[in-house]
Amino acid sequence: MAPSLTLNELSLQYGADKVLDNINLELGSGQIHLFVGPNGGGKTSLLKSVLGLTPFRGDIEIHGEYRIGYVPQKAQFEASLPLSVMDFMLLSQSRRPLFWFQHSKHKAKAMEQLETLGMAERAQRRMGQLSGGEQQRVLFAQALLDNPNLMILDEPTTGMDQQGIKVIDELITAQLNKGITMLAVHHDLGAIAKLPDPKIHLINRRYQGSLSPEQLSQMQFVHHSQEA
Numbered sequence: 001m002a003p004s005l006t007l008n009e010l011s012l013q014y015g016a017d018k019v020l021d022n023i024n025l026e027l028g029s030g031q032i033h034l035f036v037g038p039n040g041g042g043k044t045s046l047l048k049s050v051l052g053l054t055p056f057r058g059d060i061e062i063h064g065e066y067r068i069g070y071v072p073q074k075a076q077f078e079a080s081l082p083l084s085v086m087d088f089m090l091l092s093q094s095r096r097p098l099f100w101f102q103h104s105k106h107k108a109k110a111m112e113q114l115e116t117l118g119m120a121e122r123a124q125r126r127m128g129q130l131s132g133g134e135q136q137r138v139l140f141a142q143a144l145l146d147n148p149n150l151m152i153l154d155e156p157t158t159g160m161d162q163q164g165i166k167v168i169d170e171l172i173t174a175q176l177n178k179g180i181t182m183l184a185v186h187h188d189l190g191a192i193a194k195l196p197d198p199k200i201h202l203i204n205r206r207y208q209g210s211l212s213p214e215q216l217s218q219m220q221f222v223h224h225s226q227e228a
């Protein structure tokens, strides 16, 4: 069973700036939990707290065994960085040195995920030479490698073309159909409306309540896609 999470009095402050203020939330297993709200409202900070990437106060409990797959908001790879797409995929599969892992089994697994994301032909390209949308696809492929049961997605379709958005949205639905738990920041109302039973949590420093997709569509900060 995929993990559930409990946020207990989660607070986070950068200097004097209180970004998250006493958030209490139960996040059920096998569901997609979407965090929505205005820019600067603390959505990314909440995801980073769950990932242990930023210090916070309060407790975050993850119940059950979990394997996390994380797709960050945006990646930046220098064009000159001598790191190929395949290197990047293999690197994130293990903490051991890269050269130990030029093993065909690992490569085949990495290639399979790249294929799922339509990136197999780009495997030998440098990460920094890919477009932003292509980098997002590779990051998503990498997040799927260890068969995660908790995925954390921070605006996974940012900078993508329509085809890329479709691929990612279909993968998100496929993962949910497998029963995994997802936490996501996602702005596209059209995509959200198609998700199976999305739990939508409004965050603006404080927890402001849950919304239905219809209620969300009334909010000022929402991006309406053509399909919405």
Ligand SMILES: Nc1ncnc2c1ncn2[C@@H]1O[C@H](COP(=O)(O)OP(=O)(O)OP(=O)(O)O)[C@@H](O)[C@H]1O
Pocket: 014, 019, 037, 038, 039, 040, 041, 042, 043, 044, 045, 046
């Ligand atoms: N490392 C940091 N140091 C200082 N301030 C930060 C840091 N990270 C974020 N902030 C500030 O914290 C606030 C919340 O940022 P956060 O990225 O969590 O918001 P968000 O809801 O994800 O915003 P957006 O919708 O624009 O992505 C912002 O005012 C931001 O400037």
